[in-house]
Amino acid sequence: MGSAGRGGRGSGDVAAVRQSGDVAASRGPGEVHQARKPGAVREPGRMVVVSSLSSDAHTWNLVFLQLLIEEAGFEVVNLGPCVPADLLVSACRGLRPPLIVLSSVNGHGHQDGLRAIAALRAHEELATTPVVIGGKLGVGAGDRTAVVKELLAAGFDAVYDDVPDAEEFRGLVGALAAIRS
Numbered sequence: 001m002g003s004a005g006r007g008g009r010g011s012g013d014v015a016a017v018r019q020s021g022d023v024a025a026s027r028g029p030g031e032v033h034q035a036r037k038p039g040a041v042r043e044p045g046r047m048v049v050v051s052s053l054s055s056d057a058h059t060w061n062l063v064f065l066q067l068l069i070e071e072a073g074f075e076v077v078n079l080g081p082c083v084p085a086d087l088l089v090s091a092c093r094g095l096r097p098p099l100i101v102l103s104s105v106n107g108h109g110h111q112d113g114l115r116a117i118a119a120l121r122a123h124e125e126l127a128t129t130p131v132v133i134g135g136k137l138g139v140g141a142g143d144r145t146a147v148v149k150e151l152l153a154a155g156f157d158a159v160y161d162d163v164p165d166a167e168e169f170r171g172l173v174g175a176l177a178a179i180r181s
């Protein structure tokens, strides 16, 4: 399952996205679509990236996050499900987002997240970009403190593993929006 959904996707997609100006426009049927408001202008530094990780096919978590972040006044580029680390990196290098929000609920988020953050932090221009991860990052109900610590040590700025609600994250997004307005 670790490679589910990777077929045919890569950094070439991102070039097409940049040309079209709309991430969703380059994606296939059944994937998350991002409708831009007519006449909307993308301001550099206001486009938050929301993305799933390489193995994860779930999408409503991404829609939820997109709506929450848009409510705070940011534009969102939603890369959708099953995003390989190289595509995530090339999208973020082009967009220079003020925040990167990674979500995974299939139980592989811990491992996929470690790969993603290593790939992002390997690039100088993304070395200090705020990157958070959340969802259901593992399986089982045991103590996941060690997993959270490992993800933080690997370079995430915040980890929201199986949180009962997204209020703390909403606070973070609101604070970021206030700083930038």
Ligand code: B12
Binding pocket: 001, 004, 055, 056, 057, 058, 059, 060, 061, 064, 065, 101, 102, 103, 104, 105, 106, 107, 108, 132, 133, 134, 135, 136, 137, 138, 139, 140, 160, 162, 165, 166, 169
């Ligand atoms: C619908 C669904 C599917 C659909 C997805 C369709 C789609 N287009 O999205 C399908 C059938 C494809 C699917 C497949 C699978 N699924 Co599924 N799926 C679900 C289900 C029933 C609902 C998920 C959903 O849409 N929720 C609605 C959204 C809005 O909520 P959410 O995803 O929970 O996200 C919330 C929080 O997690 C949190 N959150 C999420 N990300 C982030 C990020 C941040 C930063 C923050 C702050 C918060 C946050 O905020 C959200 C709102 O509260 C859940 C069970 C459940 N009731 O939750 C299982 C579930 C997620 N699936 C599960 C599994 C195991 C799978 C499969 C592996 C099954 C299989 N063996 O094939 C595959 C995975 C395939 C893959 N490659 O990823 C497990 C995951 C187990 C775990 N992590 O412990 C769950 C929990 C079911 C279970 N109880 O076992 N699934």
